[in-house]
Amino acid sequence: MKAVIDGLVVLANEIVTGQVLMYEKDIWKIVPRRAFRAGMCTELIDANGGFVVPGFINEHIHGCDGVDTMDDDHGEALAAMQKILPSTGVTSFLPTTMTYDRKRIERTLDRIREAKKNPGAQILGAHMEGPFICNAYKGAQKAKNSLPADFSWIEPYADIVKIITLAPETLKNKTFLKQCEKKGILVSFGHSAVSFEDAMDVMENGPLCHITHLFNAMAPFHHRQPGLAGAALLCPKAHCELICDNLHVHPAAQKLAYTLKGRDGILLVTDSMRACLQxxxxxxxxxxxVYVKDGQARLADGTLAGSVAAMNQVILNFLINTGASLPDVIAMATINPARDLGVDDRIGSLEEGKQADFVVLDSNDFRIKQTVIAGELVYHEATH
Structure with missing residues (x-):
């Protein structure tokens, strides 16, 4: 048996003190400190007053530390991401593709499927961002590779694709959405110029949907033309990604989203690129x-590209900007994506019987002190 002592344990709706988290591969029990004896354990982590939280799940990440999901390198980039991400508190993630040519995307999906067996941060599947997007809001995607939505070439990868970002206006009808639902693929609306009325029609009459990086790569909210952003904020079926690096989304807009969507309607993501941690x-x-300066990553024409923020930083930013409770904010990076991806029976919260994926955070700056995946210590902050 292993244990974490002297931490502030963040549960679904409260933060508890004086408790010990006991685990092996799975979480065994959370017991009062007075009932615990160090001799009961073969491995002990002293949280030293830090927060003990579920491992973060990043459902939208292109790369970090100099590598990218799309690198044609026989899987070395994915393995490198799996190794480094625990230092940011991420224990599970969806490597995210971009709007490249079909063959390049297919090779990437093949590599993601193979990398699921690697050690380190666990790959839950792939997030396909494009190529079914609107060029008017392509962002940092390449316009020449965008296509109308077509399920036929996704179908062979239905076992690995968990989320697909598309512009609703690329749909000929709702058959594509039904095919995705049947295969357990979440559809996320983004990179889109869709009208408010059309967006609401698709959302209200379809299954649960996601919104890819709310406010980014879509028409700005306007009081006469609310667009996709307005529909996302109003429709309860829409769960919204937010990039909270304080650049992609202003702190006030983060607070607005929290006020309207609440705890259950927001998913914190990084959308980070290879320049993250560099x-x-x-x-x-x-x-x-892409040119990176002072935490901003931009194309030559000034277009904002992916972020360079790590997961623990976007979580801290959102906490400060919104005044939300810590259990609420942690849920947006743990149980919310786990639930939407259908893996909440195994990960996403600190509950008895769930996999022992957790992180010890410094209580002041959210620096990662330790990360445990499936009961194994995979990251420990260096001491000097």
Whole structure:
């Protein structure tokens, strides 16, 4: 048996003190400190007053530390991401593709399928961002590779694709949505110029849907033309990603989203690119040169590219900006994505019988002190 002592344990609706988290591969029990004896355990983590939280699930991440999901390198990039992500508190993630040519995307999906067996942060599947997008709001995606929505070439990868981002206006009818629902693929609306009325029609009359990085790569909210952003904020079926690096989404807009969507309607993501965890300088995203300076990643024309923020930072930003409770904010990076991806029976919260995926956070700056995946310590902050 293993244990974490002297931590502030973040549960679904409360933070408890004086408790010990006991685990092996799965969580065994959370017991009072007075009932615990160190001799009961073969491995002990002293949280030293830090927060003990479920491992973070990042459902939208392109890359970090110099590598990218789309790198044609026989899987080395994915393995590198799996190794480094626990240092940011991420224990599970969806490597995210971009709007490349079909063959490049298919090769990437093949590599993601193979990388699921690697050690480190666990790959739950793939998030396909495009190629079924609107060029008017392509963002950092390449316009020449965008296509109308077509399920036929996704079907062979239905076992690995868990989320697909598309513009609703690329749909000929709702058959595509029904096919995705049948295969357990979440449809996320984004990179879109769809009208408010059309967006609401698709959302209200379809299954649960996601919104890819709310407010970004879509028409700005306007009081006469609310667009996709307005529909996302009003429709209870829409669960909204937010990139809370304080650049992609202003702190006030983060608070607005929390006020309207609440705890259950928000998913915190990084949408990070290979420049994340790297110094400023020239980088790359989707085959395009990106210039990174002072925490901002932009194309040559000034277009905002992916973020360079890590998961623990976006969580801390959202906590500060909104005044939400810590259990609420942690839920947006843990149980919310786990539930929508259908894996909440195994991960996403600190409950007896669930896999022992958890993180010890410094209670002041949310620095990652330790990360455990399936009961194994995979990251420990270096001490000097």
């Amino acid at each position: 110094p400023d300088g020239e980088s790359e995203l989707g085959g395009q040169t």
